[in-house]
Amino acid sequence: MNAAPATDVEQRAAELRAQLNHHAHLYYVLDAPELPDAEYDKLFQELQAIEAAHPELLTADSPTQRVIGAVLPGLTPVRHVVPMLSITTETDTTEGGAIAFDARVRRELGLKEGDPPVDYNAELKFDGLAINLRYEDGVLVQAATRGDGETGEDVTHNVRTIGQIPLRLKGDAPPVLEVRGEVYMRRDAFEALNERQRAKGERTFVNPRNTAAGAIRQLDSRQARDKPLSFYAYGLGEVQGWALPATQSGLLDALAGLGVPVNDLREVAAGTAGLVAFHQRVAAARDGLPFDIDGVVYKVNSRELQQKLGFKTREPRWAVAHKYPAQEQVTTLLAIDVQVGRTGKLTPVARLEPVFVGGTTVSNATLHNVFEMRRKGVRVGDKVVIRRAGDVIPEVVGRVPGERASYVPNFHMPRECPVCKSEAAREKGSIEYRCTGGVFCPAQRKQALLHFAGRRAMDIEGLGDKLVEQLVDAGIVQSLPGLYKLGVAKLAALDRMADKSAQNIVDALEKSKAPTLARFLFSLGIRQVGETTAKDLARHFGTLDKLMNASVEQLLEVPDVGPIVAASIHTFFSQPHNREVVEQLLAAGVQPKESAGEADDRPRPLLGKTLVLTGTLPTLSRDEAQALIEEAGGKVSGSVSKKTNYVVAGEEAGSKLEKARTLGITVLDEAGLRALLGTDA
Numbered sequence: 001m002n003a004a005p006a007t008d009v010e011q012r013a014a015e016l017r018a019q020l021n022h023h024a025h026l027y028y029v030l031d032a033p034e035l036p037d038a039e040y041d042k043l044f045q046e047l048q049a050i051e052a053a054h055p056e057l058l059t060a061d062s063p064t065q066r067v068i069g070a071v072l073p074g075l076t077p078v079r080h081v082v083p084m085l086s087i088t089t090e091t092d093t094t095e096g097g098a099i100a101f102d103a104r105v106r107r108e109l110g111l112k113e114g115d116p117p118v119d120y121n122a123e124l125k126f127d128g129l130a131i132n133l134r135y136e137d138g139v140l141v142q143a144a145t146r147g148d149g150e151t152g153e154d155v156t157h158n159v160r161t162i163g164q165i166p167l168r169l170k171g172d173a174p175p176v177l178e179v180r181g182e183v184y185m186r187r188d189a190f191e192a193l194n195e196r197q198r199a200k201g202e203r204t205f206v207n208p209r210n211t212a213a214g215a216i217r218q219l220d221s222r223q224a225r226d227k228p229l230s231f232y233a234y235g236l237g238e239v240q241g242w243a244l245p246a247t248q249s250g251l252l253d254a255l256a257g258l259g260v261p262v263n264d265l266r267e268v269a270a271g272t273a274g275l276v277a278f279h280q281r282v283a284a285a286r287d288g289l290p291f292d293i294d295g296v297v298y299k300v301n302s303r304e305l306q307q308k309l310g311f312k313t314r315e316p317r318w319a320v321a322h323k324y325p326a327q328e329q330v331t332t333l334l335a336i337d338v339q340v341g342r343t344g345k346l347t348p349v350a351r352l353e354p355v356f357v358g359g360t361t362v363s364n365a366t367l368h369n370v371f372e373m374r375r376k377g378v379r380v381g382d383k384v385v386i387r388r389a390g391d392v393i394p395e396v397v398g399r400v401p402g403e404r405a406s407y408v409p410n411f412h413m414p415r416e417c418p419v420c421k422s423e424a425a426r427e428k429g430s431i432e433y434r435c436t437g438g439v440f441c442p443a444q445r446k447q448a449l450l451h452f453a454g455r456r457a458m459d460i461e462g463l464g465d466k467l468v469e470q471l472v473d474a475g476i477v478q479s480l481p482g483l484y485k486l487g488v489a490k491l492a493a494l495d496r497m498a499d500k501s502a503q504n505i506v507d508a509l510e511k512s513k514a515p516t517l518a519r520f521l522f523s524l525g526i527r528q529v530g531e532t533t534a535k536d537l538a539r540h541f542g543t544l545d546k547l548m549n550a551s552v553e554q555l556l557e558v559p560d561v562g563p564i565v566a567a568s569i570h571t572f573f574s575q576p577h578n579r580e581v582v583e584q585l586l587a588a589g590v591q592p593k594e595s596a597g598e599a600d601d602r603p604r605p606l607l608g609k610t611l612v613l614t615g616t617l618p619t620l621s622r623d624e625a626q627a628l629i630e631e632a633g634g635k636v637s638g639s640v641s642k643k644t645n646y647v648v649a650g651e652e653a654g655s656k657l658e659k660a661r662t663l664g665i666t667v668l669d670e671a672g673l674r675a676l677l678g679t680d681a
């Protein structure tokens, strides 16, 4: 190999040190990395390789020689009695990583070929941040981050908000026991957090690790409380007055016995073969785990052998982290398409230079919505970071900072649906763009048919999920009116469809032809028109004709119809293809019962009242109870708030009932509800 002139190498090493220190600061101090770990690791390894080939270039402050981290201003520094170190990483994600580590350990222990295999404790490498929990006489007195390994930060106030971490140990606790482990955020908690942020139009978080680290290092513990965190223990710090278990596996068992969370996916593995088997087992389980891991950790199981092997400057010789393909990678954003979901939601989707991430090759990733894209500053041609973890759809989490070679215009959402060309619109106050084509849009066809046939809509018995799937996929039914052209012969020709059931469906279709106007309106799946609104509309306009031709002003005259609902109905009926669908349904024999004046003089004892249903009522199903309440003019809401007038509780009522009691809201049973409705007799 041709060695480059020393000056070049020297320069590169200095460059790498500067870059690594910059990124380490963003990562460890600010919890806001700009690079995926895989990119950081590449630079790190390049520096390691240079230092190995040119030991004279090694500086004491090289990131390869020390644990990086710092104390945030405002947090109190904590000196670790036993330093918190890092772990050597085997970046070879194939079995080579395990083979290399076992060989190194055997060599350092002076073992020969015929000697028995070394036992390792194989564990998950949780992707969170390291925490030292100090228990004195069994009571949690302090929690600290790793910091630079020597000095961390006091984060006791935040760690106390983590329900999983015991404030007092179970059983016989020693005078001093420091438990070390990882604070992390579960994937579902992370997804839910980002969903909430998106709904509010606020900044989303990049990944669970940085979110957990950011939450733990806040001055204000409310930040941590709002972000559900979890914990797993994997080791010890200072210990006084405790007989240490002789093995790492025994230690984890003992910690579990003290009431500290310890993960079960661990085993004592014998030699290379045991390590390779564990690595493979966890690789297969990785996507299904409820939290992120970036690898597994192998630790020489015997404490005695660990002591024999000892430490290097920044890591023990008896442990290694064996990684998996990274869940975040950089690639190029080639183009942005817009996808239409089953419910008409338009989502910008990134077409990518294919990239291997989280164990598969990804060439599309969601950009979620145009506002989030703008905030992240993502444009076509950019280098972007893709995250794919578990079963979650791959997403673009951000762009890698850097100059663009030329001007790239910002992306705009299309004015029309890319599938059916209907108007695409965003409701006021919402971040979602939607196709307004509804029943007409092929992307929404299955959903529209299912909704139309639903029990609370046209109530076509037997027309469920599977059948709709078959009918649409085979191209037999293209639109709602097409349903009424189905004959027994066509249906019976389908897979798994007997003549008898085909006849039943034809009968059900026939029976559905005389719906109330309210049901008919509801069945059209007009955005914002739920059952209650459909009833209000039917009552107010009386005939389909009047409703279809109503102006926005006229729609606003309907009690409870606001500008968003009015606009949605008006947009729907102003599109010729939607009117066509209605006309074809009428032509097929569907005749909504006109309802002029019908309900106007009925008593409506619950007018203006909001009720919440919880638990199982003795005789009424939830739908029946809701229908009765709505007929009486009331509204049913899904959650209890100060605006709730009554909570109707049945058997096994849960948190809603508790909330009602705290807020002092009147709680009724079924009899109480009937009394209000005037239907008890």
Ligand SMILES: NC(=O)c1ccc[n+]([C@@H]2O[C@H](COP(=O)([O-])OP(=O)(O)OC[C@H]3O[C@@H](n4cnc5c(N)ncnc54)[C@H](O)[C@@H]3O)[C@@H](O)[C@H]2O)c1
Residues within 6 Å of the ligand: 023, 024, 026, 027, 028, 033, 034, 035, 036, 037, 038, 040, 041, 067, 085, 086, 087, 089, 123, 124, 125, 126, 127, 128, 129, 130, 131, 146, 181, 182, 234, 235, 297, 321
């Ligand atoms: N993206 C960036 O810009 C950037 C910058 C700096 C560092 N990093 C990333 O940080 C990591 C290197 O940091 P490091 O020195 O903290 O090492 P590390 O995180 O790779 O390994 C040590 C840590 O592993 C954790 N761990 C999880 N499970 C464990 C178990 N069962 N047993 C023992 N420890 C366990 C502990 O918190 C411990 O501190 C790399 O993944 C690197 O990519 C990224």
Ligand SMILES: [Zn+2]
Residues within 6 Å of the ligand: 340, 417, 418, 419, 420, 421, 422, 435, 436, 437, 438, 441, 442, 443
């Ligand atoms: Zn459409």
